Amino acid sequence: MTPTKATDYFAIFGLPRKLWIEMGALEQKFLQLSWKLHPDNFVNAPEQARELSLKRSSELNDAYRTLRDPVARVEYLLGIEGARKEGEHKQQAPPELLEEVFELNESLDELRDAKESGGDLAALKSRLQSAEKNFQEKLSEVDVQLQDAGREWDAALDGDDPTRNKIKARLNELLNRRSYIRNLVTNVQKELL
Amino acid sequence: MAYSDKVVEHYNNPRNVGSLPKEDPNVGTGLVGAPECGDVMKLQMKINPDTQIIEEAKFKTFGCGSAIASSSLATEWVKGKTVEEALSIKNTDIVRELSLPPVKIHCSVLAEDAIKAAIGDWKKKHGVEVPVTEKASH
Numbered sequence: 001m002t003p004t005k006a007t008d009y010f011a012i013f014g015l016p017r018k019l020w021i022e023m024g025a026l027e028q029k030f031l032q033l034s035w036k037l038h039p040d041n042f043v044n045a046p047e048q049a050r051e052l053s054l055k056r057s058s059e060l061n062d063a064y065r066t067l068r069d070p071v072a073r074v075e076y077l078l079g080i081e082g083a084r085k086e087g088e089h090k091q092q093a094p095p096e097l098l099e100e101v102f103e104l105n106e107s108l109d110e111l112r113d114a115k116e117s118g119g120d121l122a123a124l125k126s127r128l129q130s131a132e133k134n135f136q137e138k139l140s141e142v143d144v145q146l147q148d149a150g151r152e153w154d155a156a157l158d159g160d161d162p163t164r165n166k167i168k169a170r171l172n173e174l175l176n177r178r179s180y181i182r183n184l185v186t187n188v189q190k191e192l193l
Numbered sequence: 194m195a196y197s198d199k200v201v202e203h204y205n206n207p208r209n210v211g212s213l214p215k216e217d218p219n220v221g222t223g224l225v226g227a228p229e230c231g232d233v234m235k236l237q238m239k240i241n242p243d244t245q246i247i248e249e250a251k252f253k254t255f256g257c258g259s260a261i262a263s264s265s266l267a268t269e270w271v272k273g274k275t276v277e278e279a280l281s282i283k284n285t286d287i288v289r290e291l292s293l294p295p296v297k298i299h300c301s302v303l304a305e306d307a308i309k310a311a312i313g314d315w316k317k318k319h320g321v322e323v324p325v326t327e328k329a330s331h
């Protein structure tokens with residue numbers, strides 16, 4: 001859902017476009033706003049107002065769901081800042097990561113073959129399990145980096161454009177890296193089921 | 194979206210799948226990937242140091258049909274060529290040959306990058322200065 005010009009998700013909650021959000025306060029505000037928009041309050045209201053409250057209410061739910069999730073929050077922020085670039089082939093992945101991805105894919109292939117031919121799965125599985133662990137660790141690393149970049153963003157809220165653009169590019173890069181690793185983890189988990 | 198006949202053909206009958214010994218001084222290995230879509234492509238060539246002719250080329254690619262077809266075609270094209278000739282292969286040549294749609298152009302870019310990376314690796318092994326080649330047109 002695209003927010004209207006005047007209301008982005010941050011504005012709905014009366015928040016600046018900062019990446020650090022106090023969860024307790026966000027929840028409080030959410031409950032408060034939900035209460036205001038509750039259909040019960042509009043039973044006798046004109047149809048237009050009823051519809052508007054429904055629309056606002058669903059917008060509020062989307063906003064809350066997005067802002068509550070630290071990754072979705074960054075993604076959304078970059079979106080409204082016009083800086084989210086997905087699938088753009090900009091930077092080459094680091095060689096060590098490519099190496100690992102390649103090996104992992106080979107192991108996945110082997111596991112699929114072994115499953116089909118009823119071969120020995122135990123060794124392959126343990127290899128994949130350690131690969132999964134490894135990628136999970138990488139995922140946590142990216143999340144920490146994402147948090148750090150988020151703090152930089154908040155600190156530069158009133159900063160100059162070049163600084164802000166640099167942080168946005170960094171956040172974007174981290175999100176891409178995160179989704180890359182996330183996909184790998186999902187693929188491994190699918191095969192391990 | 195349907196794949197072109199040539200993509201399907203390469204996908205069903207990929208040429209030169211496999212690998213060459215990475216440690217062989219005459220073998221150059223290029224490993225490239227596109228983090229966003231999860232494609233990884235490994236291209237290896239065995240190059241005669243005297244003639245600079247690419248005698249063998251192998252690839253292994255994890256990715257979509259277009260990525261596989263692009264790398265399969267790349268190995269076919271570089272075989273028998275000199276290093277310099279291989280470096281002149283452009284991703285646009287691959288796009289044209291395989292009739293790749295715009296959304297799959299990155300696959301051809303990967304293949305061009307892989308050729309350059311493999312040759313770069315071989316040159317490094319031989320202590321040859323890697324000339325500043327044009328980057329693929331991303």
